[in-house]
Amino acid sequence: MPETKPLEPADTVVVLDFETTGLSPNQGDRAIEIGAVRIKQGTVTDRFQELMNPGFRISGFIENYTGITNAHLKNAPPCEEVMGRFSDFIGDDNLVAHNASFDARFLDAELRRLDRSRAGVFACSMLIARRLYQQAPNHKLGTLVEYKNIPTDGVFHRALADTEMTAKLWLIMIDELQSDHGVDPVSFAFMQKLGRTAKRAVQGLLDAQ
Numbered sequence: 049m050p051e052t053k054p055l056e057p058a059d060t061v062v063v064l065d066f067e068t069t070g071l072s073p074n075q076g077d078r079a080i081e082i083g084a085v086r087i088k089q090g091t092v093t094d095r096f097q098e099l100m101n102p103g104f105r106i107s108g109f110i111e112n113y114t115g116i117t118n119a120h121l122k123n124a125p126p127c128e129e130v131m132g133r134f135s136d137f138i139g140d141d142n143l144v145a146h147n148a149s150f151d152a153r154f155l156d157a158e159l160r161r162l163d164r165s166r167a168g169v170f171a172c173s174m175l176i177a178r179r180l181y182q183q184a185p186n187h188k189l190g191t192l193v194e195y196k197n198i199p200t201d202g203v204f205h206r207a208l209a210d211t212e213m214t215a216k217l218w219l220i221m222i223d224e225l226q227s228d229h230g231v232d233p234v235s236f237a238f239m240q241k242l243g244r245t246a247k248r249a250v251q252g253l254l255d256a257q
Contacts, residue, residue, distance in 0.1 A: 073157035078102035083207030100130040148172035175243035
C-alpha cells in the first residue's frame with residue numbers, strides 16, 4: 049500500500065471514526081459503528097453512519113462507554129454488509145482519524161474479511177495536533193475541541209459525533225497552517241510529514257515552507 053499520495057490536497061479527505069468491541073482486531077474485536085464525513089475543498093459534502101452487528105454480545109463496559117447497547121445491535125446489519133457499503137463510500141480518498149493507528153487497524157481488518165483493501169492513506173489528527181498545539185493540556189479529542197473553542201453538542205464516543213469534531217479540528221489546523229505559518233497550499237503529504245516530525249523540529253519545518 050502506498051505511504052502517501054503527495055499531490056492530494058489536505059482539504060479533500062474522508063474523516064472517520066470507529067466504535068468497537070475492544071482495542072484489537074487481532075484479539076477478535078470487531079467494529080460496531082462507523083461514522084464518516086467526506087470533505088471536498090474544505091466543505092463537508094457527505095456523511096456515513098451505521099451500526100453493525102459483530103455477531104456476539106458486547107461488554108457492559110463498551111455499552112457504557114459508547115452508549116451503544118446490545119439492544120441497539122440486535123437488529124443491526126452484520127459488519128460485512130456495512131463495511132461493504134463503507135468501502136464503496138470512501139472510494140480512493142485519503143483518510144483522517146484521531147488516533148489513526150487504531151482506526152486503520154480496524155478498517156483494514158474489516159476490509160480483509162471482504163477481500164478488499166483501501167487505496168487512500170491515513171493522516172492522524174492527534175499527532176498533528178500534538179505538533180501544532182504543544183501547549184494544550186492534552187491531545188484527546190474532547191480536550192482539543194474545548195482548547196480551540198469548537199462548537200459541540202457535548203456528545204463524544206459515538207462515531208459520527210466524534211467524526212464531525214475531528215473534521216472541524218482538521219480544517220482549523222489547515223486554516224492555521226495557511227494563515228499563521230504561510231503553508232499554502234497545504235498538501236495531505238505535508239500533514240502526514242508534520243505528524244511524523246519531532247516536536248522540537250516543528251518550527252524548522254514550518255519556517256522552511
